[in-house]
Amino acid sequence: MPQSANKQPLAATLHQPEHNHLLNALSADVQQRLFPHLELVEMPLGKVLYESGDVLRYVYFPTDCIVSLLYVMENGASAEISVVGFEGLVGVALFMGGESTTSRGVVQSAGYAYRLFGNRMKDEFNRHGELLYLMLRYSQALITQMAQTAVCNRHHSIDQQLCRWLLLSLDRLKDNHLIMTQELIANMLGVRREGVTEAAGRLHRQGVIDYSRGHILVTNRCKLEQLSCECYSVVKTETDRLLPFNKLDKAFKK
């Protein structure tokens, strides 16, 4: 608590709501109504934002963290459905009307997010203005990502999927450095840890990544894209089309 009280003021100077691309895309008018109610929250690795079936209390607008929407089955096996960073928000079910989903939201890369009370979000949404249409377009981008995940799970090898996953993460980070164990990646992809170890070893031998004990450094992004299946670029192209203000390449990058 004392250390968090320490951190918050510093964090608040480093983070701005505009770092989230959806918040940034809103007009000054809407921003003035929403921003006073935003609350900067720390998002530590592994934090669970909601469980399957939970009624959502907040929506989260990541600034520099990454959140995975993960599905967990009865037997404990899991699979990532989609991933959300500063380009999106977590909690679309709030304005879709369901209030809950069958997935779990979990922080995959630590950082910060702005959160907003669900009712505030719904109030603005129900003005039927900009926010409504922005959220609809974002939802379609999310749908595209889910559909592509389904296809990828069906047809592509672990090697290809690992490449796709690394690229999706990379686009949502400031640098080429991921803090992520192979075990966690395996959970996301819904495969065995050993499978990830082998695939990562092959990428390393090809000079694409370096890694050790929970740190992954992408050293050759270009080659990573070549080794990935088409799924990455399909999702990226479609997301850029739907949210043109929201190009992932331009974010935070040099």
Place this chain on the structure above:
Amino acid sequence: MPQSANKQPLAATLHQPEHNHLLNALSADVQQRLFPHLELVEMPLGKVLYESGDVLRYVYFPTDCIVSLLYVMENGASAEISVVGFEGLVGVALFMGGESTTSRGVVQSAGYAYRLFGNRMKDEFNRHGELLYLMLRYSQALITQMAQTAVCNRHHSIDQQLCRWLLLSLDRLKDNHLIMTQELIANMLGVRREGVTEAAGRLHRQGVIDYSRGHILVTNRCKLEQLSCECYSVVKTETDRLLPFNKLDKAFKK
């Protein structure tokens, strides 16, 4: 053409917009605005409603047909993302704002649907009334189905997936009789035809289905549910929660 001119009047007496559960759930007020613009169209097996990237001209409200949202990859391999019958509509991208999707819409079981000009749909949607909120809830149901498909593709066997697929289809049909070759089912599931033949053979030996040359008869639905993975019931339960007026069991059934 002459035979179609023959069929239409008969079909129009047998089909009503209310046979689609979404249309039926609208208030008289909204129905009065929309129904005059609905057009009953025949939906023959294999008809492609739109290709990946096409700008959608219409939305389709199935009455007794089933439409698959299919993703087709660069190399021709395919996978079904979700399935739509009288409980839903085809073309959510129209009001989501994207106007197009990365999937293909194809008729999986012949029948009829009411179609509505995209602009009419958007006009009513942009009144920000009932239709908006109904479409949002339906979209979330669709999202749930896609997410579950992704998980199912990752973790479950062909046998389980075939059961799931048969159940999803059965819920959208009047009787227990599917007109569908194993080849087509294989395309939907994104697996080899031989794999479906073997799985279907096993189901037959267990007394669950009969089939021959493009006709499948489910003789023991109860057992089919036991053999299916959890994915079927998760999607069904969540769909019923989101669209409670829209219980699949009660449709057209005895």
Place this chain on the structure above:
DNA sequence: CCCTCTATGTTCGACAACGAACAGAGTTAA
């Protein structure tokens, strides 16, 4: 420093799904 814990590396046999090839059986058209 040692000990423990966590992350990664490696190997084994098992198995489900694959690609390819071909055989039979039912349906339709000539």
Place this chain on the structure above:
DNA sequence: TTAACTCTGTTCGTTGTCGAACATAGAGGG
């Protein structure tokens, strides 16, 4: 009836992933 075609059945060897078991090595605490 014959011929062509479609749908289903079956087999073969191959491959990717699995489950399990165990080895090694870096990190951190006592």
